[in-house]
Amino acid sequence: MPEKTASTLPTVSPLARVVGTLAVAAATLAAEYGSGVNLVLVNALGAQPGVTYLVPVALVAAGFLLGPAVWLFARFAQALPRAGSVYVWMTRTVGLRTGFAASALYVVGVVGSIGFQSYGFAVFLGSLLKAVGWTSGADLAQSPGGHIVLGAGLLLVFTLLQLGGIRSFGRVMAVMLAMVLGVVVLTVAVCLAGDPHAFAAHAATLLGHPVHRPADDTPSLSAFLGVLVLFIYSYGGVSAAPSLGGETRDGGTLARGLVRGWAVAIVLYGVVATSVFHAVPWYAVHPLAEAGHQDAASIPGIIAVLAPRAVTVVFDLFVVVVAGKTVAPLMVDCSRVMYAWSQDGLLPAACARTTRRQVPVVPVLVTAVLGLIFLVEEATAGFQIGIALRSVTFMLVIAVVGVGWLGLRLRPAALRPQWAQALVERRELLFAAPAAIVVSVIMIAKGFVQPDTPLLLQPAMQALATLVVAVVLWVTAKRRRAAISLVPEPADTSVAP
Structure with missing residues (x-):
């Protein structure tokens, strides 16, 4: 446990504690249900065809595998609700250096995800333009330049939303929850009424030859685990929502919203995945992805084949908004972690100052710029980097938080911080923490190296580059403040830091 130090941390401005349970649940779901389910769900077969007909099972299984982590996070949220919660939980349990390194990797995974979601926005807008008959506009939107311009516009919109204050953010997330539903x-109604032969015929037209079910469709365990890694990405709100800890009314609000958002996500994913693969033969998806027809294998592409044009237009309009909104909670997540870094002196004090609307403006702007950089990478190098890196770093954070709880549990009672006294007595965490660690280690091992991906674009190489940047930030911070390696325990967690 780091010793306390008499040195003072930078002067910081407080955040507004106004966010309620509904807004937290909506933010949890908003960071999950968007480009991930509409684009990655079916295209998972493009990356891992050996999973065959088990895609819906894998999507739901990924959610249940995160159950111990959700419970662990909820208990930490009750005990220590702070801005950039996962960073705070790690540094207060395993130490500043380890916690900062893990959170730096996590932040890069988040901004990579922001790039992917911004990239996906143009895909869905292109589908809408095709549905209304503007083919040339759709082609322009889905060109590399179109992805970058439209994604940058989306980042600008949500940057302005954040600068308007967290209360406005909460209201928008509640509206987005209704649109997700x-x-x-629409997805379930169209797909359950759809004819699988219609989509198979459409795939045959695009490919120039019929598609047939293979003689051996036995799922591969390796492919199943690989898809689980990709689908962990679809539950990223579990780690994103806790960053609102400095702006929720209390720890109970944060915990309840987190658990409810996760539970709703599992139900929605299960229903959507089952209905989609009722209408779409799984063996038609991989050939489409391999031939460069990924858009046809997205849910908007499927709806365009199965539904009347009017329904397709309405659906695509909804999806454009739902997919685009996913960027908002991710930007909040990243900016609040940076805000927490500055509280501990790892970034200049200016990063911890807020506007009159109590918004940390510098972290918000830096997040937008980083998201734009990753958007360019997604548009030019392929979207799977953002997915894999976010999934792996998400699992890394879960593992570190789990180890941190075990460390608290093993400490003598006299050496535990006051905020952790009730946390370590939670007997259910004796199962949840080790289970979360085991699941995380397996997923990290499976996800750090992606098949058919250039070496420089592998998640492992991205992580290595991130650690180099983290070392530079650490050394810079130490030079700025000689005592930065020693962080005092938070004295009062009942108010915003």
């Missing part, structure tokens, strides 16, 4: 209802 609308998309789910």
